[in-house]
Amino acid sequence: MPDVLTDPDAAARHPETPRRRGRGNLRRTARKAPAYLVLVLGTAVMVLPFLASLGNSLKSYAQYIKVPPDWLPDPVQWSNYQEVWERTDFVTYLTNSLIVSGAAVVGALITSAMVGHALARMHFPGRDVLLVAALGTMMLPTVITIVPSFILFKSFGWLDTLLPLIAPYWLATPIGIFLMRQTFLGIPRDFEEAASIDGANPWQVFIRVHLPMAKPALATLGVFTFMTTWGAVLEPTIYLTSPENFTLPIGVMSLQGQYVGNDNLVTAAALMSLVPVLLVFLVAQRYFVRGVMSSGVKG
Amino acid sequence: MALSAIRPGCPGRPGYTRRHRTMRVWSVAAGVTLLAATACSSSGDESASSDTTTLTLGYYAAAGDPADTTMRELVDEFTAGNPDIDVEIQAAPYGDFFSRLRTQIAGGDAPDVWLSDGVLVDEFAARGSLLDLSDRVAGLNEDDFHGIDLNRTPDGEIYGFPQGAQTPVLFYNTAMFEQAGIDPPDENWTYDDLAAAAEQLTVDENGDGTPEVYGMRVHSSGFTESWWPMIKAFGGDIVTDDNTTVAVDSRESRQALQWMLDAIGDDGFAPDGVTTESLGGPHQLFANQMVAMIFGIYARSLPAISADVEFDVAPLPTGPGGERGNVAIVNSWVINNEAGDEAADAAWRWIEYFAGEEPQTRWAELGEAIPINRAVAESDAFLNSDTAPAGKQVFLDALESSEDLGVNAVWAEYTGVLNENIMATLDGGADVDTALAEAQSKAQEAIDRFYAESS
Numbered sequence: 048m049p050d051v052l053t054d055p056d057a058a059a060r061h062p063e064t065p066r067r068r069g070r071g072n073l074r075r076t077a078r079k080a081p082a083y084l085v086l087v088l089g090t091a092v093m094v095l096p097f098l099a100s101l102g103n104s105l106k107s108y109a110q111y112i113k114v115p116p117d118w119l120p121d122p123v124q125w126s127n128y129q130e131v132w133e134r135t136d137f138v139t140y141l142t143n144s145l146i147v148s149g150a151a152v153v154g155a156l157i158t159s160a161m162v163g164h165a166l167a168r169m170h171f172p173g174r175d176v177l178l179v180a181a182l183g184t185m186m187l188p189t190v191i192t193i194v195p196s197f198i199l200f201k202s203f204g205w206l207d208t209l210l211p212l213i214a215p216y217w218l219a220t221p222i223g224i225f226l227m228r229q230t231f232l233g234i235p236r237d238f239e240e241a242a243s244i245d246g247a248n249p250w251q252v253f254i255r256v257h258l259p260m261a262k263p264a265l266a267t268l269g270v271f272t273f274m275t276t277w278g279a280v281l282e283p284t285i286y287l288t289s290p291e292n293f294t295l296p297i298g299v300m301s302l303q304g305q306y307v308g309n310d311n312l313v314t315a316a317a318l319m320s321l322v323p324v325l326l327v328f329l330v331a332q333r334y335f336v337r338g339v340m341s342s343g344v345k346g
Numbered sequence: 347m348a349l350s351a352i353r354p355g356c357p358g359r360p361g362y363t364r365r366h367r368t369m370r371v372w373s374v375a376a377g378v379t380l381l382a383a384t385a386c387s388s389s390g391d392e393s394a395s396s397d398t399t400t401l402t403l404g405y406y407a408a409a410g411d412p413a414d415t416t417m418r419e420l421v422d423e424f425t426a427g428n429p430d431i432d433v434e435i436q437a438a439p440y441g442d443f444f445s446r447l448r449t450q451i452a453g454g455d456a457p458d459v460w461l462s463d464g465v466l467v468d469e470f471a472a473r474g475s476l477l478d479l480s481d482r483v484a485g486l487n488e489d490d491f492h493g494i495d496l497n498r499t500p501d502g503e504i505y506g507f508p509q510g511a512q513t514p515v516l517f518y519n520t521a522m523f524e525q526a527g528i529d530p531p532d533e534n535w536t537y538d539d540l541a542a543a544a545e546q547l548t549v550d551e552n553g554d555g556t557p558e559v560y561g562m563r564v565h566s567s568g569f570t571e572s573w574w575p576m577i578k579a580f581g582g583d584i585v586t587d588d589n590t591t592v593a594v595d596s597r598e599s600r601q602a603l604q605w606m607l608d609a610i611g612d613d614g615f616a617p618d619g620v621t622t623e624s625l626g627g628p629h630q631l632f633a634n635q636m637v638a639m640i641f642g643i644y645a646r647s648l649p650a651i652s653a654d655v656e657f658d659v660a661p662l663p664t665g666p667g668g669e670r671g672n673v674a675i676v677n678s679w680v681i682n683n684e685a686g687d688e689a690a691d692a693a694w695r696w697i698e699y700f701a702g703e704e705p706q707t708r709w710a711e712l713g714e715a716i717p718i719n720r721a722v723a724e725s726d727a728f729l730n731s732d733t734a735p736a737g738k739q740v741f742l743d744a745l746e747s748s749e750d751l752g753v754n755a756v757w758a759e760y761t762g763v764l765n766e767n768i769m770a771t772l773d774g775g776a777d778v779d780t781a782l783a784e785a786q787s788k789a790q791e792a793i794d795r796f797y798a799e800s801s
Contacts, residue, residue, distance in 0.1 A: 108649075108652045108653060109633075109634075109652065109653040109654055112626055112630050112633055112634040112649075112653060113634055114625050114626055114634050114636055130410075133410070134409055134410025135409055135410065193449055194449055194452045194453060197449050197450075197452070197453040197455070198452075198453045198454075201453055201454070201455055206455060281445075284438070284442045284445060284446055285445070285446050285449050288436040288446075289436075290409070297438075297442070298409075300439060300442060301408065301409035301437075301438065301439060301442075302408055302409055302410070302439075303408055303439040303441075304407075304408035304411055304439070305406065305407075305408070305439065305440040305645075306629075306645045306646065306648045306649055306714070307411075307648050307649045307652050308630075308649075309408055309411070
């Protein structure tokens with residue numbers, strides 16, 4: 048079949064080709080129309096709440112609580128964003144959240160990879176018990192352990208600092224251990240044996256062979272950890288008392304009034320806090336999707 | 347083991363490998379992140395000079411709200427007048443504040459003095475968390491303040507000193523009353539008058555059977571402004587015997603609930619539970635003008651003012667026996683039982699300062715609570731201020747005849763059980779007799795369980 052892209056004369060030699068191709072495209076498009084319709088509807092379902100939030104963030108309090116609601120703010124109250132900026136120390140909250148999430152991601156990646164690798168590749172007494180125990184802690188709601196943790200961090204002098212939000216991630220997270228163990232289990236032993244023949248010790252096998260092959264899983268774990276710590280509310284609420292140490296979620300929630308809800312301001316603040324996490328997701332999306340798809344596959 | 351292979355190495359030294367470089371990068375990354383976390387966090391334990399007392403003070407308010415701003419200004423003025431006291435503020439919105447506080451108490455790290463919801467004072471006191479203020483209060487002239495008696499335990503102890511008072515009254519939309527040509531409510535109104543006016547104020551413009559505006563809100567999970575005063579007005583009781591015996595299962599309670607059910611059902615002048623929520627929730631219906639009347643505490647003025655509602659207030663209507671069922675919540679300052687003597691003294695100085703005329707006047711200007719300083723409450727600054735409602739005297743009159751809201755050590759638990767059962771009735775899913783019997787039985791169990799364990 049002539050290629051009209053690489054051979055400019057092809058179209059002239061076969062004048063019926065574009066028409067046929069056009070009809071073909073039309074038929075293909077018609078066949079795909081239902082799928083497009085579903086996708087458009089699905090997108091609308093996903094995007095409309097976001098657009099509604101955007102509209103709400105620009106309303107006055109009176110318009111915000113109006114029933115039935117107005118879809119568009121009238122007048123557009125841009126000052127809500129200014130008021131959020133003035134009422135809160137948004138840059139400090141953002142910085143604190145970046146520190147917490149950044150440090151937690153680094154810690155979770157390093158320690159979860161090490162523990163996951165040990166549980167997948169090393170043989171030692173009690174290995175399976177350790178794995179079950181680590182996974183078992185996933186079943187405990189945070190609210191159950193919050194008081195003992197509070198007392199522990201108080202004894203360290205860590206209350207009202209960011210350390211209680213970071214340190215647990217430097218002790219390997221259960222989800223991270225599970226994810227990395229599954230990933231390392233899925234790498235064929237041939238690589239390990241080949242490296243060993245070349246003189247690599249277990250540490251070198253981990254760092255130079257297995258870890259590079261686990262990049263998609265590491266990216267997934269990184270994104271999960273980032274999103275978990277970025278959106279955490281309970282622990283920061285309990286451990287942080289000074290506004291200069293607040294993270295973004297509790298900075299946003301601090302605007303919530305008891306009698307006048309300030310919902311328009313809270314919505315504006317929530318949208319402002321979304322921007323960094325959206326950027327991270329867009330940058331890491333490729334790894335994120337690939338990691339999720341491959342993490343459960345063995346062999 | 348792999349880890350045993352790690353040995354230190356330096357760039358340029360024999361044996362320095364990519365492995366060493368990787369390790370250094372990881373170590374530096376770990377160190378930097380933890381250092382950054384530490385550096386960017388204030389420890390909160392900056393030592394004050396030896397001749398000053400550091401007082402940690404907790405209260406609930408939204409960041410940057412007028413209440414928050416005013417409280418911080420008052421703290422600044424207090425410390426300026428008391429240079430031997432440093433105050434560290436711990437503020438958070440209501441829900442977050444009490445979530446954190448309960449963990450702080452369990453972990454022995456609660457503020458020295460905090461603002462407590464009045465209904466929670468007994469809960470904290472009964473668990474040994476609060477300092478008995480009885481002797482300190484005895485040094486004051488109690489007649490100068492509202493609410494002290496409401497805070498007194500059956501044994502005569504006082505664990506909380508009033509900060510601001512709330513009592514429900516009848517809020518009504520003056521514009522809707524004018525439009526409907528109805529005389530505004532007054533102190534002679536009965537529940538029958540209320541129902542008659544509410545029916546007239548209910549508007550179904552398109553005649554589809556679903557009103558666009560309702561006359562009254564009765565369905566509310568905030569029972570201080572719904573079934574509690576209504577049952578009392580119909581002659582019923584909720585708890586008796588120093589708030590240790592549940593008495594809600596009575597003929598009078600049934601009558602009150604039946605009045606509410608009629609309002610939602612046959613009379614149709616009040617939205618049911620689903621409609622209430624879909625219209626914005628019980629505490630938004632008056633502000634978004636979906637109802638013409640509510641029972642509301644003083645602080646409900648704030649959303650109504652914010653939404654530019656034209657409104658005023660009237661006394662609660664009287665029930666068949668002439669009762670209004672006035673109740674009050676006295677939000678109070680409490681002192682941590684674990685605060686040292688110096689901190690406790692500093693905390694009391696703060697409480698006395700806040701109860702003074704100048705701070706109370708400033709607080710009254712916010713429209714957040716009825717001033718507990720009687721001189722301020724009866725002054726023009728409060729009664730004749732420019733902000734709505736005009737009839738603020740109604741709140742003072744209600745406060746004078748108010749009972750407490752059945753406060754005891756398990757208030758949240760037992761009222762939760764009562765509310766759950768009564769709401770099940772109002773939602774139409776439960777028989778009134780069965781629900782009240784169940785409510786009484788389970789609520790009593792909750793009370794007995796605590797007091798049996800603590801005796």
